[in-house]
Each structure stands twice: as C-alpha cells, then as structure tokens.
Amino acid sequence: MLKRWIKLIVLCFTVVFMHGAALAAVAVHNSFPVKLAVYTNTPAINFQQNLSILIAFDIAEPWHILSSDANNIGLPTKIVWKLPAGYKISDEKWSQEQEFPSEFGPQYGFSGKAFYQAEIIPEGNQRLKADFSVDISWQACSEECLQQESSFNFSLPISIENVFPSAEWAEVQALAKPYFEKAPQPQAMTSENDISFWGILLMAFVGGLILNLMPCVLPILSLKIVSLLPSSTDFKKARLEALAYFAGVMVSFVIMALILFVLRKSGEAIGWGHQLQSPWFIGFLLIIFLFLTLMFLDLVSFDFVFSSKTNRLSSQKGWKGAFFTGIFSVLVASSCSAPFMGAAIGYTLMQPLSVCLLVFMCLGFGYALPFTLAGFFPAFLSRVLPRPGKWMLTFKKILAIPMALTCLWLGWVLYAQLSFSSLHNQHWKAYDESEIASSVAAGDKVLIDFSAKWCLTCLANEKMVLDTNEFISFAKKNGIKLYRADWTHKNPEITQALVSFGRNSVPLYVFYQNGKPNILPQLFTFNQLIDLLK
Numbered sequence: 001m002l003k004r005w006i007k008l009i010v011l012c013f014t015v016v017f018m019h020g021a022a023l024a025a026v027a028v029h030n031s032f033p034v035k036l037a038v039y040t041n042t043p044a045i046n047f048q049q050n051l052s053i054l055i056a057f058d059i060a061e062p063w064h065i066l067s068s069d070a071n072n073i074g075l076p077t078k079i080v081w082k083l084p085a086g087y088k089i090s091d092e093k094w095s096q097e098q099e100f101p102s103e104f105g106p107q108y109g110f111s112g113k114a115f116y117q118a119e120i121i122p123e124g125n126q127r128l129k130a131d132f133s134v135d136i137s138w139q140a141c142s143e144e145c146l147q148q149e150s151s152f153n154f155s156l157p158i159s160i161e162n163v164f165p166s167a168e169w170a171e172v173q174a175l176a177k178p179y180f181e182k183a184p185q186p187q188a189m190t191s192e193n194d195i196s197f198w199g200i201l202l203m204a205f206v207g208g209l210i211l212n213l214m215p216c217v218l219p220i221l222s223l224k225i226v227s228l229l230p231s232s233t234d235f236k237k238a239r240l241e242a243l244a245y246f247a248g249v250m251v252s253f254v255i256m257a258l259i260l261f262v263l264r265k266s267g268e269a270i271g272w273g274h275q276l277q278s279p280w281f282i283g284f285l286l287i288i289f290l291f292l293t294l295m296f297l298d299l300v301s302f303d304f305v306f307s308s309k310t311n312r313l314s315s316q317k318g319w320k321g322a323f324f325t326g327i328f329s330v331l332v333a334s335s336c337s338a339p340f341m342g343a344a345i346g347y348t349l350m351q352p353l354s355v356c357l358l359v360f361m362c363l364g365f366g367y368a369l370p371f372t373l374a375g376f377f378p379a380f381l382s383r384v385l386p387r388p389g390k391w392m393l394t395f396k397k398i399l400a401i402p403m404a405l406t407c408l409w410l411g412w413v414l415y416a417q418l419s420f421s422s423l424h425n426q427h428w429k430a431y432d433e434s435e436i437a438s439s440v441a442a443g444d445k446v447l448i449d450f451s452a453k454w455c456l457t458c459l460a461n462e463k464m465v466l467d468t469n470e471f472i473s474f475a476k477k478n479g480i481k482l483y484r485a486d487w488t489h490k491n492p493e494i495t496q497a498l499v500s501f502g503r504n505s506v507p508l509y510v511f512y513q514n515g516k517p518n519i520l521p522q523l524f525t526f527n528q529l530i531d532l533l534k
Helices: 003-019 166-179 191-211 218-226 237-263 279-296 315-333 341-348 353-376 378-384 390-419 435-441 456-466 470-479 493-499 528-531
Strands: 027-029 036-042 050-057 064-066 078-084 088-094 098-100 105-112 114-119 129-141 145-157 445-453 480-486 508-513 517-520
Touching: 027 145, 036 129, 036 145, 036 166, 050 064, 050 105, 050 166, 105 114, 105 315, 114 166, 114 191, 114 528, 145 493, 166 445, 191 341, 191 353, 218 279, 218 315, 218 390, 237 315, 237 353, 279 315, 279 390, 353 378, 390 493, 435 445, 435 480, 445 456, 445 493, 456 508, 456 528, 470 480, 470 528
Parallel strands: 445 480
Antiparallel strands: 027 036, 036 050, 050 114, 064 105, 064 129, 078 129, 088 114, 098 105, 129 145, 445 508, 508 517
C-alpha cells in the first residue's frame, strides 16, 4: 500500500512538472526526403479528456508523397496504430491533397508539408502509463519513387488532474490549420519527369542488351547463335526457335517481376542480385558453370539445350529447347549486373505492379533481342560466319575460357561469403552511417562506393579506377573521404541506405559535396570520374 502511494506522489510531481514544460514532439524521424514528427496536445493522459494527435510530414523539394487513398496510382500512405486495450482512434483526417500528373493518370498526395490528425479516446483504468505504437509507411516520388517506412513507440503518464495543451501544441496547430482549410498550389510536373520515365524504359532496354555481353552470358548466347547456322535455309524453324527463346526470356522476366513485387509488398527490400548474397545460390551457380565449362571442352556429354545433338532434334523439340534455353539463360544472367540496370530496377521496385512489369519487360526485350534477330535472319549469319565445320568445335572450346573464369570468380565469391572477408582496403573505410552523417554535416566531401564481390561491374570499376594509386592520390589531395559499403553479405543498414537513394542493387556511387548527395554513373573512366568530383 505504501509503495502505491509513493508511486502516486511521484506521478503527481511528474505531471505538475510537465504542466510547466514546453511540449516536444513525442517521436521524430529524420531521413531524406521525408521527415516526420509526432505531436500530442498534452504531455499526459486524463481519462476524462481525449488525446489529440498530429503527425507532421516535412517533404523535401521536389518530392511528394502519395495520399492514403488505396485507389490512388502508387502505394498509399498508411498509418497503423497499436493502442492499449480499450483505447480507440477516431476523427482521423488529412490535410488537403494535391494532384500530380503521371504517365498512368493523376496521382494525389502532398508536397512541402502535410499533416495527419486524430483523436485517441482513452479507457479509464488505474495504470501508471499508456504505451502507444504507430507504423507509418509512404511512397515518396520525384523523378523516381521510394518506398519508406518508420515505426514509433512512445509512452504517456496517466494524470488524475486536468491536463492542458502546451504552447508548442498551439504553434503546431496554427502551422497545420491552413493545410486543412485549403490546399497549397499543386506542384507542376515538368517534362523532365516524362523524359525520366521513358528514360527508365530505355535504360532497362539498353541494360538488357549489355547483359548479353557479360562473361556469364556471352558464351551461351554465342553458342546458341552459332547453332542456327544449319537452319540458314530453314527460315521457319529458325524463326520458330527465335520466338520460343524470346517467349522463354519474357516469361522469366515477368515471373521475376511478380516475385520481386510480392516480396516488396511483404516488406522485403529486394531486387536484382539479392540472391547472390546466399552462399547456397552461389554454390548452385558454381556447379552449373563448372558443368558448362566441362561440356564446352567436350569433357562431359549431355543431351542439353546447348549441345549439338539438340540442333538435330525435330522442329517441335527444337522450339521447346529454345524456350527452356531462354529460361535458363535468364537464370544464368542473374549472376551478372549490367550498366543502366541499377537505376531501372531501383525505379521499378518502387512503382505499382503495372510499371514493374513494363520495365522488366523492356529489360527482357533488350536481353532477348540479339538471338531473336539472329533467328529471324539466319541467312545473314551464314554470310557473315563460315560454314559449319570443325571451326565450331574449336570455337566452343574457346568459349570455355570465359566460362572457366566465371567459375573461378564464383569460387572466390563463395570463399569470401563463407569466410566473411570484406572489400575494404587501407584507403577505403568501412561504411559507417553515423560517421558519414557527421562528415557530411561538417561539409566534408564524401564518396560512398556501394559494392559487392558478386558484382562484376563493381569489381571492374574498382580495379580500373577506384583502387588505383592515381585515384587514391587525387582523393587525398582534394580532401575526399572514401567509404565502401560491402553488400556481399546481407546487411540491413546498407540495404536501407540503398533504398534511401532510390536503388536496391549495386553498383551505386554517391558523392556528397556541400552536404548534398550526387549519384554518379555506374560506369566511368578515370578522367570522367575526376571531372565529376571536381
């Protein structure tokens, strides 16, 4: 009984102290491009009074967030409360929406500042405090879209006396009031946004084309194209195989888009290359490429879609083989990342399903195009390439070289994952979010290299430019701090950092100057990078 009275006395002193103190936000979220603050009208709860809640969104220019309407184009802003037993939420409302034109119709949402307000009806009981939790998720859009979220937990003491709004609450209410009464002028959508969307589609297409040149794909594609030579006079068969291959590739990319979209909706920040963070998947690919290398060297024999035996099958089996070749080639290509793909896929995964499918189909179209064209013009191949003969066997063994190098690379990645070795060297610091934030706040120049051992483009940029003595000397001379975010293994902190820049794949290069981030191209020469950093 004595302990209970002591707690009550302490609580009374706490409430009295709070009455005289200015109310601060009970929860704050600081990130780019949206900052959040959660306010309550009183610092304590009286069971005879409703608790007013105000959530303020501070949105950086030129970004906007989408409304809470589930029928809106894009992912709606959601606020989900977890209240103590008996408490109820009521009178929820948002500040006035604005209209933002887009490729697929008007979007509705908020720019600059936006506010959400509600009333919480408390239950009269004798607990000393009430614990609240709110999950907030939103989609922020500019030239690209980011899916972001934050969760807040806060507690308020129970007061047996009347509680009164603070001066700060009055200031926040005064700031929010105009936004509930009338909407600010809509933010114009410039032609750059349209160009950006079509540019994303073009980047996906070009990225798909370049993907064919990756060492993990080129040997298989080359051998498949050469296999069309015997069909140079059988146009129907060649075109049927080309269409079947095209269908296999497109089906694979559509399935991949659907899988990634479903995973994203379930809360996973996932995209191209995430599967390579698994040693099991790397081991699986290593076995496949090792087998292909031995097959190209004629050390093993198998009735496989790429073998010469398949080319002698009937036309029905030929198109079936071509279809599954398309599926298999996409599986193999998943171990590579081509330039332009990062921005395209990062954009894709932050959009509605229709946009995801469209961009992935452009990626698949670019990837399938070379073999499809070869199949539609086999006579041209017969004029460019020698007639079928022994040279094809020699050519196949030559193609075994990049396959063997791919095996060595996958083995190196697998070893790195199992031993948890990192990409950092003496000149690059390991990624540290708080340290980078302090440097940026101090006005320092900062370059962040988001990389992974399984990213061939990353390794090429590091070998040719970033890890050279010339670049390290330039960085030191110009006071550029270097950080490397190694994404070889799963790392939630690095994943969240990628998402904050509208990406979910590597490589990504971010250069901070005067506190502002600049995203650099995925491919560059030494001189190009120096010009970008000056």
